[in-house]
Amino acid sequence: MFIDSESASMPTSLRSLLYISRLAAGYSSTEVGRIVKQAREMNAIHGITGVLVFDGDWFAQYVEGAPEAMALLEAHLRADPRHSDFTVVDAGLSGPERRFPGWVMGYADSDLGSSGLDIPALAQTHPCGALERFAGAIRTLDIF
DSSP, rough: OOOHHHHSSOOOOOOEEEEEEEOOTTTTTHHHHHHHHHHHHHHHHHHHHEEEOOOOSEEEEEEEOOOOHHHHHHHHHHTTTTTTEEEEEEEEEEESSSSSSTSSSSSEEOOOOHHHHHHHHHTTTTTHHHHHHHHHHHHHOOOO
């Protein structure tokens, strides 16, 4: 098969996903540490980067990576019993540049007062606005 060198050197597009979900009944906030640890391990293996915010009840997460890896991650997230009310806020191809390249899985605890991020309201916002609102709130949080 012939591959021209110009197209072979072009970076591939990343797929991104911004979703919200709720900590499932029967799980306490102590489960969140295990979720973050598992996500960091799996994301490192699969080349996925992103950030997770938890407000004590709701999660908001933005992740990005190769389309194949992201499809597997989304299927895993939808099936994970530790959260409910899984809602995709924004998803699609996002180009070759990562929004959060330094975080295999950045994490922040948040509340409405500290970040101005009303996580459930993200689902009612236009996808572009939701992503900008999320990214803006990330800048105000201590991410680790």
